[in-house]
Amino acid sequence: MKKIRIFSLFVCLAMLVVACHNDNDERGTQLRTVLVYIAGDNTLRDFAAEDLAEMMEGMKSVDDNSCNLLVYIDNGASPKLIRLKKNMKKNVVQQVIATYESRNSVDVSNMKEVINTAFSEYPAQSYGLVLWSHGEGWLSKPQNKTRWWGQDGGSNYMDISELNDVLHSIPHLSFLLFDACFMQSVEVVYELKEHADYIIGSPTEIPAPGAPYQKVVPAMFANAETAIAIGKAYFEFYADENLYTGDLPRNWTLGDPWTAGVSVSVVNTSMLSQLANSTYEIIPKYIKDRKTIATSNILCYDCRSYRYYYDFDGLIHSLNSEDGEYAAWKGAYDAAVVYWKTTPNNYSSYGGSFSMDGSAGLSTYIFRESYEKEINPFYRQFMQWYSAAGWDETGW
Numbered sequence: 120m121k122k123i124r125i126f127s128l129f130v131c132l133a134m135l136v137v138a139c140h141n142d143n144d145e146r147g148t149q150l151r152t153v154l155v156y157i158a159g160d161n162t163l164r165d166f167a168a169e170d171l172a173e174m175m176e177g178m179k180s181v182d183d184n185s186c187n188l189l190v191y192i193d194n195g196a197s198p199k200l201i202r203l204k205k206n207m208k209k210n211v212v213q214q215v216i217a218t219y220e221s222r223n224s225v226d227v228s229n230m231k232e233v234i235n236t237a238f239s240e241y242p243a244q245s246y247g248l249v250l251w252s253h254g255e256g257w258l259s260k261p262q263n264k265t266r267w268w269g270q271d272g273g274s275n276y277m278d279i280s281e282l283n284d285v286l287h288s289i290p291h292l293s294f295l296l297f298d299a300c301f302m303q304s305v306e307v308v309y310e311l312k313e314h315a316d317y318i319i320g321s322p323t324e325i326p327a328p329g330a331p332y333q334k335v336v337p338a339m340f341a342n343a344e345t346a347i348a349i350g351k352a353y354f355e356f357y358a359d360e361n362l363y364t365g366d367l368p369r370n371w372t373l374g375d376p377w378t379a380g381v382s383v384s385v386v387n388t389s390m391l392s393q394l395a396n397s398t399y400e401i402i403p404k405y406i407k408d409r410k411t412i413a414t415s416n417i418l419c420y421d422c423r424s425y426r427y428y429y430d431f432d433g434l435i436h437s438l439n440s441e442d443g444e445y446a447a448w449k450g451a452y453d454a455a456v457v458y459w460k461t462t463p464n465n466y467s468s469y470g471g472s473f474s475m476d477g478s479a480g481l482s483t484y485i486f487r488e489s490y491e492k493e494i495n496p497f498y499r500q501f502m503q504w505y506s507a508a509g510w511d512e513t514g515w
Contacts, residue, residue, distance in 0.1 A: 149243035151293070152187040153339050154234060155332075157194070158224040158252035158269040158277075163327060164194040170251070170332050175211045177336025178203045186340045187241040189216070191233045193224040193271070200233055202241070216240065225252075225269040225277035230285050238290055245293040247339055248315075250282075251329065254299030256482070257306040257502060258427055258494075268299055279310055280501060286314035293317070294339075294346045300324040301420070303384050304482040305431050309395065309504045312388040317346030317457075319353075319385050322428060322482040323420035326377040326466045331356035331368070347458045350385040354460040357381040379472040380462030384480035390455040395507040397451035398435070402509040405438040409514030412485050413437065418477035422470030427494075432479035456480045486515040 155174065159167035171192060178188055188203045198219040206212050217236060222229050238246060252269040257279055267276040277285075286292075295311065297303065297320035308318045330353050338348035362368075362378050406412065417433035419426050435448055459480035464472045486495060495515065499505050 148185075149187055149241065150185045150342075151245045151247060151340055152189065152238060152241045152243040153247035153249065154189045154191065154237045155249040155251060156224075156230070156233065157190065157192040158250075158271055159192065159194040160224065160272055161253055161270045163253065166327055166329065167192055167194040167251075170329060173332035174336050175203055175213075176333040178205070178211045180337050181340050187243065188336060188339070189237045189241060191224075191237070193219075193222070196221075198222055198224060200237060223271045223275045225271045225275050227277075227281050227284055230277070231288050234285065234289050246290050247294045247296070247345075248289075248292050249296045249298055249330075250302075251298045254297060254302045256301040256304045256428065257310070257484070257498070258301075268297065268302060279307060283310060283314075286311065289314075291315070294319060294349065296320065296330070296335075296349060298325070298329045301428060301482070303386070303480065304428060304484075305394075305508075306484065306498075306502050306504045308386045308388065308481070309391050309507065310502065312391045315388060317385055317387060319346055319350055319383065321382050322384065322430075322478070322480060323382060323465050324422075324467050324469075325381055326357070326379070328377055346385045350383045350458045350460070354381060354383040354462075358460070358462050376466055376468070376471065379466035380464045380475070382461035382465055382475060382478065382480070383458070384456055384460075385458035386481070387455055387457045390451070394451045394455045395504070397448040399507070399509040401435060401438060401440050401444055401448055403512035405440055406510075406513040406515070411488070414485055416477075417485070418475070420465075420478070420482050422467040422473055427484060428482035429485050430478055431481040431483040433477050434483055434485060452479070452481075486510070486513075 157167050157170070171190060174188065174190060181188065183204045189200060190203065191200045192198065198221070199215055200217040202214040202216055203211055204214055224230065234248070250268055254268045258267070267278055268282055269277040292315035294317045295315035297318070300321070301323065303320035303322040311318065334352040334356050335349055338352040339345065341348040357380060414426070414429060417437055418430040420428040420430065432449070432452060436445065456479070461475045461478055463475060465475050467473055484498060505511055
């Protein structure tokens with residue numbers, strides 16, 4: 120009897136060791152960990168819970184034995200970091216990893232804490248990050264903040280240089296998806312190019328419901344061309360003709376602004392240096408001595424009176440460079456912008472719906488004298504693109 124008890128104890132200990140070993144293996148051998156960072160303590164807060172439900176739906180078709188989907192959600196109350204995983208009945212559930220007191224989710228130290236917890240607790244062979252919030256590209260905004268992503272409360276924003284700091288502290292990303300307005304500008308993607316293989320986003324506004332995560336989540340864990348798969352999943356949902364024939368999701372109704380369309384591009388960051396070099400061959404050659412740049416024939420992605428975001432391809436094409444020069448530049452552009460799709464019209468909270476004729480997937484700033492007091496100095500001081508593209512040799 121004593122021998123049997125000793126043997127049973129040995130078996131139990133062995134099983135415990137194996138169980139712990141398997142748990143460690145599960146984390147250490149994961150193919151990909153993706154974190155969705157929802158800075159939703161703002162006017163988008165009601166959409167945060169809906170998107171979380173969509174993520175749970177999307178996880179139904181994902182193998183959670185090889186992939187981790189983590190979500191940090193702050194919609195103004197009880198911020199938390201959770202993992203979406205399947206239970207014994209194969210239902211997707213929320214596993215709480217950490218809870219936080221009320222906080223500013225676009226504070227650098229707070230954001231570093233969350234992302235480092237996520238990626239250190241669930242290491243993997245590759246990583247993805249989704250940034251969910253309001254966005255304003257590189258622009259100068261309240262409190263002299265420049266080039267921001269993310270809003271917490273009424274007055275807290277994250278400067279792109281601050282976001283750069285955050286990304287420097289985490290593992291290199293396979294993809295970075297901005298589920299936020301105006302982020303797909305050449306200035307932003309060039310500024311952040313060191314941190315991700317691909318950057319995905321829209322050059323204009325996106326509808327408030329944002330990404331259709333029931334479609335996007337499975338794409339995040341695709342084995343091949345993941346970034347393009349994400350872009351397609353995002354775009355094709357809004358391009359589906361069912362949106363316009365009455366079969367609407369999330370209890371939308373015909374006439375909702377969310378059905379006005381969307382645009383998505385995917386940038387291969389390894390090709391951005393070549394794009395900068397090609398742009399440098401054109402900008403200083405055709406823009407000299409602070410030349411005023413005509414914009415009437417260039418698509419503006421911004422329906423506000425500010426007119427900050429113009430189509431990048433439209434700018435280069437408008438300079439009437441030699442055919443060979445433009446063709447070489449366009450080759451570099453197409454190598455960098457590996458996916459670009461838009462519905463005929465796009466959503467705007469300011470204009471309702473506007474034509475996307477003349478769009479090519481990346482926005483850019485165009486200097487003007489009326490912005491010399493504030494906007495132009497910010498651009499010169501902070502944007503790497505300013506000198507990389509040759510703007511510093513134009514007089515601007």
